[in-house]
Amino acid sequence: MAFDYDLFVIGGGSGGVRAARLAASEAGARVGLAEEYRMGGTCVIRGCVPKKLMVFASGFAHAMQDARAYGWDVNAGGFDWTAFRGKLDAELTRLEGIYRTNLEKAGVEIFDTRATVADAHTVRLADGTEKTARHILVAVGGRPFVPDFPGSEHVITSNEVFRFDALPKRILIVGGGYIACEFACILNGLGVEVTQYYRGAQILRGFDEEARGHIAGAMQDQGIDLRLGCNVQRIDRVEDGLWVKSTDGHDAVYDQVLYATGRVPNTDGLGLEHAGVRLRDSGAVEVDGYSQTSVPSIYAVGDVTDRINLTPVAIREGAAFVETVFKGNPTRADHALVPGAVFTRPEFGTVGLTEEEAAARGPAEIYATAFRPMQSGFAGRSDRVLMKLVVCAETRKVLGCHIVADHAGEMIQLAGIAIKMGATKEDFDRTVAVHPTMAEELVTLKAPVRTVG
Template sequence: MAFDVDLFVIGGGSGGVRAARMAASTGARVALAEESRMGGTCVIRGCVPKKLMVFASQFSEVHETSLRYGWTFGEGTFDWRSFRGHLHAELDRLEGIYRKLLDGAGVRIHDARATVEDPHTVRLSTGEAVTAAHILIATGGRPNRPEIPCAGMAMVSDDVFLMEELPKTILIVGGGYIACEMAGILNGLGVQVTQIYRGAQILRGFDEEARGLVAESMREKGIDLHTGTDVKMMGPPETDFDMPAGEPLVMQDEVRRRGPVKVKTTLGGEKVYDAVLFATGRDPNSAGLGLEALGLELGRGGHIPVDEYSQTKVPSIYAIGDVTGRPALTPVAIRDAMAFARTVFEGQPTPVDHAMIPSAIFTQPEYGAVGLTEEQARHQEPIEVYATSFRPMRTAFAGRPDRVLMKLIVSQATRRVLGCHIVAPEAGEMIQLAGVALKMGATKEDFDRTVAVHPTMAEEIVTLRTPVRRG
């Protein structure tokens, strides 16, 4: 059978674009459909605008710190509208680059929603049908919004970058990396931030000691952080949460009104906030793609099940990135895309490799991690833990209470470093290099043989000599 294209990619995010370009470079005929903006979550609604907001928020501490170093600057004010204009201009520029890269590779772009009609046919929202030898789903994920009355009054992470004005007060619901990053950002921009999380500690799944220091630092910076609580009810400021049972709330679920929101928590407290942000996880963008009609059952939470080569149970259909339930990180989606292209279009079967993935949470201070947490490693085998926490020179001199953490988890049997955790300014930059060492199988003695760079925070990683605990 003759197909219109060799590959049809659904999704124009980092993974989809990389796969399309790599496939096209082999001479394959490639088409790609994106219903929103080219660049996907990372470029338009995630990593890039988030990191730029982190940078903006950190300038709020410059005045206080500079005084101790002998400089005098004006107090300064933050202009959200000015920053927002520059931010969106930059996102427009990056989207343009993505389009040029695809166009330059010869990829045909469809600005439309695409669904799968059969194993070799994609139906576009324009009505056009395109046949393909292979179909790749790279639709990513979307923010989760809890199913409670009036939840539509709250923002999700996508909405933060579109705000017309900064709220004076905000309630952030959630304890994951997005919630904690946004809490730090908005706090740094002058917003009075309250954050609540239903669990016992923020950043579930990360190292206990590291997440504890992040939480402590957030509170020291003025974030009103509460764990063990969640939103019970919410509505417009005039809502009476004590109304008789069975009476509807003032505003229905489907109505989305921005403005002050009254919130009642599971601990019984009631308060009105200028804005509420739900950062309660992300769901895969798999709904409505037509996969179930092909006999392709979705996994827990809507993830598309794939094998180590990103192939689904339908041989002609593949999926990569967040929609598969793999680690929801842009570099993972890109690696998945590269492995897919090599497997299908370069004749080099390449399984994806998700071992020892470094990651960074852009809280303030940042948290970088690679490998196992202390708790995971202790459950696996006998370990030694090397750790130190101290006040870094730069902020200690300025009289600030900031603390950093450097931590290595080591196998007693093999001496391999199983995990590295850093809570410090620029931890993301440091953990990238530590990730190389751990991926290569470095031992504690390899770290010990490395000469320190002095004076730096990172030198503590190679000067830790005595374990603080074993187990």
Template structure:
């Protein structure tokens, strides 16, 4: 059978675009359909605009520090409409780059929503239909609201970047990295932030010591964090929304923001009718090579709900091309992925938490917490944390956890060492860069505890 395309990619986010471009470079006939904006969650409504907001939110503290360092400066009011306009201009520019990269790679793009008609056919919302030898689904995920009374009036993360004005107060519900990042961002931008999380501590799944310090620092910076607390119902009230919570309080907030989870974008895509197996939460089930239960259909990125990070989706896309078009079967590598949480202070982490490591084998823990010199000079009480989790048997560093300004930048390089299997002695042999925060990673000589 002659197909219209060798590969049809559904979804123009980071993973889909990379897979399409790399495949096209191999001479493959590639088409891609995107029903919304090119760049996907990361570029349009995720990592990129969020990081701009992280930068913006840090300036009030930077101004205070500057005064302590002898500068005569002051922070005026934050002009949200001006910042928002500039941010969206930049996002438009980045989207255009994504479109140009596809065009220059020889990928045929369709601005349309796509769904599967069968294992080799894609139907577009324009009425067109195309056949393809291989179909790659890279449709990502979307934030969801819980099924509680009044939730329809609340915000999700997509909405934050489009607000006409900053609210005077906001209730953020959730304790994951999205909830905590936006709590810090909005607090820094002058919004009165309250955060409810039903669990015992924020950032579940991360190292206990690291997330404990983040929670302390968030509270110290002005975030009104309530653990073991959830929302019962909400409804419109003068000045915003009246919220009833499980801690017995009833309060009005200017806005309510749910950061309580994301679901894969698999609804109304013809997947199940085509024979593609979906998991409990609607995620596409795939094997180690990103292949679905239908041999001609593959899936990568958040729609598979494996490790929902942009660089992971990109690597999955490249592994897919290696496997399918380069004759080099390449399983996806989800081991030892460095990641950052852009709270204030940031968290950088790679490998196992202390808790997970000690459940696996006997370990040593090297840890230090201190006031960094830049903040200490300015009279700040905030602390940083450097932590290594080490195998007693192999001496390998099983986990590295950093809570500090620019922790994301630091963990990228620490991640190289951990991925290579560096031992504690390898770290010890590395000369310190002085004076820096990160030098503590190579100067901790005595374990604080074993487990």
């Protein structure tokens, strides 16, 4: 059978774009790609990139306070959201154009429309046109989840934060994951009065327990009203905003209510089940180690598979797919020891096992220190950073590293290399410290603070 394409990609996010471009430019494949919204996907348009730019913007109020402590005569005016948003929109448009240009240069045919799966080798565009392909790659990502409750129609999600006409004066953020915590810190830094509800006992579930507590304390010290064990019962629109009835009796009115209570795969109405593709209960596409679905000609990468929902992981999965399918080099994306960062204030960088995970596996030594860094101390701030290593008591390998500090994301990228290579605690000890830095503590931790497992 003659196909219209060797590969048809549904979704123009990081994973889909990387796979399409590599298949066309390096393997000479005939490639089509359909994207119903904007090229670049969640990360570029409504995720990592605009969020990080907002992180930068939110940090200047603290920086100017420090500058005065260091002798600079500076006076900050108010934050101009309209000016910032204009530049933000322009930057996202520029990045979207780069994604599109790179695809076109590689020879990928782009369809700016929704596409669904008709069968194992056919996709159907929104206008009813059908295209056939030897292989189909599903890379449609995920979307924010909002539970159904009285008044849920009044809330916004992370998708809408970047489109504010004006910053709210008072916002309630519901959720305890990294997205909720990041936006709580960002908006707090921009001068918004922030309240955060989380129904659990501590924010950032799944991360290292000690680090979670450290970050929660820092957020509260900055003025974020973090209310644990608390949830929303109902929301009503009133004259001066949104009235929220809470489970802890802390009823109040807010200008906006942002829900960041998880994300779900974008598989609704995609035709996958009709084509024979198995989905998990969550709606995620079920794949094997090579990103192949239960239908041999259909593959899936990125957040739609709900493996590790990070942009660099989706990119690696897209590249591994091309190696496997188009270059004859079966390649599994490596999901072990993936570093990550949470852009709270201060940042949280993490790689490998948490203390709790290590304890469940066997004896482990915990090396940790918390201290006030030089820059904060001189400025009179009470901020404290956390440096922590989790070490296997038997092999001496460093199993995990957790850093809560300014620029922790930059630090964990480099620590991740050493840990991925199998560095031992003694390898860290043999490394000469860079002084004076915060990160030097990682190589000067001499005695364990406790043994677990």
